[in-house]
Amino acid sequence: MRFFKDENKLENVLSKLKTNEKLQSKFNIEIFLFDKTLKVSDSVDFKGNETNIYKSLNTLKQLNKKENAPIILLSDGNQTIGNDYEIINSKQKIYPVVFGDTTKYKDLKISQVNVNKYSYIKNKFPVEVILNYDGLENVNSIFKIYSNGKTVFSKKVKFNKNDNSKIITTNLTSLKEGINYYTATLDKIENEKNTRNNRKNFSVEVIDEQSKILILSSIKHPDIGVLKKAIESNKQRSVTLEYNIDGNIESNDFQLIILYNLNNQFKSIISNIKANNLNFLLINGINSDWNFINRQKFGFSKKAINQTENYAPILNNSFLTFLQKDIGFNEMPPLVNNFGEITFSKDYQSLLFQNINGLNTEQPLISFLEENNQKIGVIFGEGLWKWRASNYLLNNSFTEFDQFIGNIVQYLSSQKKRARLDVNSENLYPANSLVNITAFYTDKNYKFDARASLEIIITNKETKKNTKLPFSLINNSYQVSFEDLESGDYTYKVSVLGQKINKYGSFKITDYDVEEQFTSANVKKLEKLANKTGGKLYHKNNHQQLINDLLNDSSYFTTQKSIVKEQNLVDWKWILLLVVILFTSEWFIRKYFGKI
16 A cells, blocks of 8 residues: 555545545444454554454454445455465355455566475585566567576566466576575566565575484384375485384484374384384374373373364464464364373473364464483374365465474474574565564573563674564563564574573565455456345545435345334232232131130
8 A cells, every 4th residue: 555655545535434424424434454363443554564354354344244234445455465365155245345446457477486394515506587578579588596696597588468377497506504595586677666575585594414204003004104295395304214124223323303193013123122222203193192192201291082073274373393374274174083181291292282173272283392402303193185185275286284394393403502592584674574583591400481471683784783682471482573674684692581591693675565366456356256245346536325225225224123012001910919818817817705
């Protein structure tokens, strides 16, 4: 909305709607502000950095599900996150009012960059970039990828009305250990109005090591193939699969061992894992032997019964062991496992909790333990293959699921010694976004310490400006947020006050604002929404017609109901009872005095 410079016009239309006396006499007018969530507000601040129209409309639908309440949507129709709002089912009529520029301009944009989060030094990593063109003419441009000011890839591209989308794939070489930043660009075409969406930044963390993963399973299951594919989507990881668990396996050759549906057959390998303090991931299912697992004293146990249950995932937003974004866990199918309560005897962090039949619990679905430099991961359910399939249906790609499994493998296979202070931050943040940084601090026994005071100092590399803020203790984690930071490179130092414990890191704020990727209002989508819900589309200069239509719509006329209740003025039942009591009393009195 700021890009279209329509803030004043929207506020003017909003004011006329809520101050119209005739509308006020007919409706109770409630004002809501929305960006990525819905908020109750009488004023609009235009500070949101993401837009989720679907979620906002769905929330309103739930609030007014018993009411015949029209919804007026003041928007340019451009959504940056969430489900397609065009498919929403609503009993309430929706009346979109279009703001922004409705003129169509030629526009090139980089829609998406797909890249693995990690790579290994002196190896190639794949980059996939999706380019789109909106226009009628034939145009030519050049796509480039820069790193440290140097062009590392370049390709000429042509677009026209019919050939308006291209997928560019290439392999770049990891040359320097650490976080490597890249910029993908499309050269501007003639008369292109919006060039902000011609540029997109991405980063890759280059690691100087390779990983060999061993998967041991007592049964054949679709999860095994899915795990292998997800792990090996990173070419620097190799997977060895074994079903012959009693065979001669050199477990010390692997950085991580994955044990699937553990039972007594794993006895020798478990002894080897314990003797060598090896990292492992345990995936439990309906064929797991919980009596055997409980005897191993891994730090957790389960009172399992011979009855299966479906466990849907709920993301733990306070999880700090490693950084994991929400890939739509609440829309994933449930995992299956034996029913029972899980208890822990060691410190642990849960990435996902269990949702049972719509009820959120604090029982873990995926958890991690770390003690004496040994890392243990536990997935309390089988059916990961359904998650990968569901992720593909949502995103038309396996990338997010594969990165999710990759994050788990990356953490568990790392041989780095545990630090008392861990800090999590993104490598890249879009312009105008909220910079969230979380920290996890433990005492000398590696137990979470809620008594500490933490502070962070961030420094803009170019301006040398320092910003210092204290961390807040929220849900067993330390968190801090920065707003309105300028684009640029930043370093940070996190300190534990009173202790000589510090953690250093860096991040970059790009000049790419996701809200500025659109060149015009999405009139077609708003019109489809109006037609689907029985409403009507209006333009910002035609708001008076909207007012008139709402006032004249017979479905919103006020109706009066009268209830007639008939009741006798005198209740004869009570009078009869009173007469009986009086006659009875007279008889006893006369009898007592000998009158009868």
